[in-house]
Amino acid sequence: MNPRVYRPLVDLSTMEERHIILRYRLDRATIHELCAQLEPALMSPIRQPTGIPPLVQVLSVLHFLASGSFQTTVAMSSGMSQPMFSKILSRVLSALTKHMRRYIVFPEEVDLATVKGDFYALGHIPNIIGAIDGTHVALVPPKDDEQVYRNRKSYHSMNVQVVCLADQYISHVNAKFPGSVHDAYVMRNSSIPYVME
Template identity: 80%
Template sequence: MVVTSAVVRTVTAGVHRHWLLGPIGHRPLGHVRRWRHPPVYRPLVDLSTMEERHVIITYRLDRATIQELCTQLEPDLMSAIRHPIGIPPQVQVLSVLHFLASGPFQTTVAIASGMSQPMFSNILSRVLSALLKHMQSYIVFPQVEDLPTVKGDFYGLGHIPNIIGAIDGTHVA
């Protein structure tokens, strides 16, 4: 049996490469690309197919508020799409809202949203930056002259004095 070519594995500075060698004693024919995993395309989340109750449980907002938020953030998120298979702005917003509402690991939300964890991490940064630009239209504190009324309203709800605001949150163990 005569070996006419071979694949040689080299490691240089921690980078693994595979080379296809020509007939023994000849120069290498070139680098052999090996994909560790083929790309996996998962279905993306779609708000229109979900029941309203499920939308509120999953994202802590109703459908109308989410659509308004998507419309407001769309210009910021569209400019961030760099490749033709970009994630639509609505899917970006929905995946980040799900992450903020439930607090699991990024990988869990990424899989549920139909994207990889590194892609979700990138989208999380983009959407949070876009949200910060519009924060004043969503986070409002009462004016000084309204404080007694607000305190009275909160006292009427739970009989706790001197409350001027509340934040929805989830305790994640």
């Protein structure tokens, strides 16, 4: 029996930089750096190898996170089945969380002056310590609490809040709340109000 051969549908080397950023929300160099860090975890024979290259695994998960689309849609555009993508999503997110504390940090008070200066250099607005936004990450809800996950656009999701610095480093992520929860509630129940006091 011949082993299955995976033929990627996306070739990062042929894509323009602006298309890469639009699709994955990261530039080419950052994606390659991320892949290098995650590759040992994604290639581990202990974790049931998929035969799908680490770069493709990372790209498919980044596309999923950036688009807020459904697993089936991203899986099809990545050339794999939804069950396979689900395994890859779990594997890549697990590998990412091991590096999370290194990249997701709110600046210490001594750094706040630098952060404010960086934001001022970008837009000439004083006293900015972070750019905040929310996104809805689509999911299949648990059967018991299905309505809690339905957002105002009538699909099921998690309401995720993210804060980043002027250099695009993420300083805060709050992914605790289902899609029906209002953005203001997510903000009030995060650590951000305490940081701003």
